Amino acid sequence: MVGPAESGEVRAGGLKVSGMRETAISFASGKLTLDGVIGLPLELDSTFPMVVVCHSHPLFGGAMDEAVVSSICQALAQRGIASLRFNFRGAGERSVTKTALGVEEHHDVKAALAVAKGWPGIDGRRIGLVGYSFGASVILAGLSSFKTAKALALISPT
Numbered sequence: 001m002v003g004p005a006e007s008g009e010v011r012a013g014g015l016k017v018s019g020m021r022e023t024a025i026s027f028a029s030g031k032l033t034l035d036g037v038i039g040l041p042l043e044l045d046s047t048f049p050m051v052v053v054c055h056s057h058p059l060f061g062g063a064m065d066e067a068v069v070s071s072i073c074q075a076l077a078q079r080g081i082a083s084l085r086f087n088f089r090g091a092g093e094r095s096v097t098k099t100a101l102g103v104e105e106h107h108d109v110k111a112a113l114a115v116a117k118g119w120p121g122i123d124g125r126r127i128g129l130v131g132y133s134f135g136a137s138v139i140l141a142g143l144s145s146f147k148t149a150k151a152l153a154l155i156s157p158t
Helices: 067-078 105-118 134-145
Strands: 005-007 010-012 015-017 020-029 032-041 048-054 082-086 122-132 149-155
Touching: 020 067, 020 105, 032 067, 032 105, 048 067, 048 105, 048 134, 067 082, 067 122, 082 105, 105 122, 105 134, 122 134, 134 149
Parallel strands: 048 082, 048 122, 122 149
Antiparallel strands: 005 020, 010 015, 020 032, 032 082
16 A cells, blocks of 8 residues: 555646545455545545546556546545545456456445445445446446445446
8 A cells, every 4th residue: 555645736637636645555346456645625524425437448447547537536636525546456557357247346336335435534334426427327237235345436338
C-alpha cells in the first residue's frame, strides 16, 4: 500500500475541481489481488459516504485510471464523498489473469464494497455504486448480491 498523496486543483472542462487525498491500495477478491485507489475529500469531516466506481471493459482498455472514472471520483470529492476505484480482474499492470468476460467480476465488486464499508473514516451505512459501460453491466448482473450499496448510478451499460 502506498501512502496518501494530495492532488491539487484541477481544471476539468473549464470548471475548478477541488482536490482529494488519494491512497493506493490492494485487496483480495477470492484468490486474486486487485489494485485500487481510495479518494478522500480534502475537507476534514468525521465520516464520509463512499462510492465504489467500476470501469469499462478491460479488453478495450478499461481500467481504474480512465478519464470517465477519474472524473467521477473528482466530482464526488468535490461534493464531500469518498471514492474507491479499482481494477477488475484482467485490468491494470498487476493483472496476471484474463478478464472473466463479466462472469466472475461481480466477486470483485463485492470485495470492493467490503473494503469500502470497513475503511476508516467511512460511514459504512452510506455506500454507493457507480458503473461505467462494462462496470455498469457487471453491477446489473450481480445487483442482488450488493446489499451494502444504498445508492446506484449506471452510465451507459453495455
